Amino acid sequence: MRTLLPLLRTAWACRVGPFVVARPPRGASAGPGSRTMAKYHREERGQPRSPSYRLFLKNEAGHYISPFHDIPLKVDSKENLFNMIVEVPRWTNAKMEIATEEPLNPIKQDAKNGKLRYVANIFPHKGYIWNYGALPQTWEDPHQKDKNTDCCGDNDPIDVCEIGSKVLSCGEVIHVKILGILALIDQNETDWKLIAINVNDPEASKLHDIDDVKKYKPGYLEATVNWFRFYKVPEGKPENQFAFNGAFKNKAFALEVIKSAHECWKALLLKKCDGGAINCTNVQVSSSPFHCTQEEARSLVESVSSSVNKESNEDADQTWHFLGE
Template structure:
């Protein structure tokens, strides 16, 4: 039986070599570590209160999400959490709508909407399901099992609605790599936990060009506009000044998260991900162009100017 929730606040994923790539404006070479920074990756909790962390872990295990303030959107669940059947649907005006297609990319008052799929300091690999009607959020499945990260992700993680990394699209400097056929991913550096399925207003500040099994998988790094520090950060330079090392930490986490086990040991047969442009983040201007390109690809998809394959357009 569907359980209705009102989740959403008001408006307001030895390093292998990669072929050389042409760098777009705003990128330079940067050294990426060749071994995992285990203490940083596994000791990732930003809080010193272990009991708080344990509580968050238990909530993640059960997906027992707290209620959020009222907003134009709500959510309802089908199935039990941590099962193959679980789905979280977005609702508006009493009916189900699509997380991917119906939430506008551009947010009122500035910034962009973003859908948080995985709350910070949790491990369940939740994602927008683009192959099902209304694109609900569900837990990813790998090798017949519900997928969890080997270590908690340090940040709120999600996707930009109305964007698409089209397989046939050619990104400048990433020629030869196909898009991963998903919405563009975001990493929210705000320390505020955000529940799975929440729609936030998001400020993009940097972009990391991750190549995952040969496919382009952009990571747009930015901040929740509800965060008190968001007004003071408007560029990559300001981000690095206010949050030194955070963008590098994002790159390192996504480099190694599939290649080391919970003990921080290399997993045999699993290679770390690769980041193009020398691992250097693109600046804010270049990042906004990436978002715009992703939105244009999505528009071509829903306008049926390209093949949808198994993707659902409503």
């Protein structure tokens, strides 16, 4: 039996599954029940291309939110319409990502050994070959073995490769249709890669499943497998491996993976599993023990430097790497 924290029901709260989510002010987007796309605003703090840089998100009412926990997974009750947070615009190299271990999970540039991370240009590709991001309210549990891959999750939200024609912006929140999924095995962890398309893309109306991608965008899926296979090789690492011999699974399979990752996220937010260093601070899921007030969220953000500083403002190495099969 599920055990939830006692909650006061007010006119400003609504129950969604096991959660109670704060109802937004009149006129604002209501999340999963809203008929129109929620409007999210970005706020940059710190110097871009520096370790201090953080990109926070606000909702339509101007309140700080967590893109990991406070943006609804689904749009309305439609089976195949999801919110996606764009982390990396197509053709860019900076490895931007949701900071899962920081309060309110702003987007930052990943760093290793004190050095900002960029993906290499592997001929013929410049940077990332899709708009790359994540589905909110999903979590790949590192302690739970996936029945399809026999490997545990990678401790992140599910990654999304958006294959539409428009170059999107870091921090943008869009509605996507899921088309299929690829199972990357990275250091013995399952790292699912969803294939999706922006619903507002001109080609969205003719893409409904993974076979449609093969038909209307020939070579794109093969390029995607090769990109993920080789992208760490310039760093001196071995080629990545895949479950299912690198074959893409269809939409129905992908939706089941999303459903499972959403259930893992629910357990995480209700403290029913070991989240390790994951920061679950949120302002919308009031049934979660990690819930905070809007005032507390503002204080968390204001504690992050907003000044433009003289920290390293390095650019990506534009060397081209030529790798074979």
